[in-house]
Amino acid sequence: MNYFKYLVLSTFLLIGIAGCSASEKTVSDDQKGPQEEYTISEEENSYLSDYRSRLSDTYANRENVIPQNFQRIRTQQQERDLYEGYRVQIYSGEEVSRADMVAAKFRQWADSTFTGYQPETYVFFRTPYYRVHVGDFHDRDRALALSNMIKKIYEDAWVVYDRVTPEKVPADSIRISTQ
Template sequence: MTGGKEREDKMDLYYLCDSKKESVRSFILIILCIAGSFSCLAQGSTGNNFYSDFLSDLRNNNLSKGRIEIVTPAQLDTLVNYVCYQTSLQQKQGFPGYRIRIFSDGSQSARQKMFAEKARFLKHFEQYDVYISYVAPYWKIYVGDFLTRSEALKAYEAIKKVYPYAFIVNDFVKISD
């Protein structure tokens, strides 16, 4: 009886060690993904090839005298490069969101009117950022950086009292820290 009990304990220990190996492998894979993502963030718009270049240098032994063999699944390379690409796009363009357009005019005196409207807006609503756009022949003023439509609607309710022709538009917005 005692021999059977010891054998069961050894088998349990074997399976426990085997499951620990799998969890360690999973943990290492997650750490590699996170490290790759952070390296993309640190590199900014030039980070797209950092991960690939780093692995290529290591595989070609350009950085060391010893032999290093790194085996990564192709899906991991694809995933990390995709995250780098998305991060650099968001840093360039901003995030999808909403702004409120309060002014649009294409007349010859539109530029002067636009600057007057900008000053008038800032007197009433200094908490919002103001963005000027010129696409010939129209001068436009957009205000705010709203991630959700509900945020934009709250601001719109206050703004439309002063600017009744204002409306909400989709745009890429800045996110302040």
């Protein structure tokens, strides 16, 4: 039995060695025969340069045609949803009594501080917090300006996207300032 295993193993070994050997001799890549130089005449060179292209030439004469419908300049303004806008959030917490107190204190402070615009206060619940928002603005920059004035008293005030009451949005001509 050992003899049979030895015979099978040696047969596989011989087949493996025979399979790895080269069947042909390698040819040297170094050919040292005479090399002929080829030169292009001036006439052939000018002929070839007429038909050669450069990468920059490919799109040099190409012009994109833009349809008339896309060339028209829009003069219509898109309709704007008057209920979309920004408010300033001055409180967010779990206690309704604290939210009501913050809103009342803000109203009292705003009545004595702001000129030109009296921001309305809104207390509402969005799970899991009660929030106090003030003001109604369509323009985020105007809401930021109010937020910067409010931050003197309420450091955590920040502008939030919200549904606004269009009637309470101040006109663009109204200047909001503090006394």
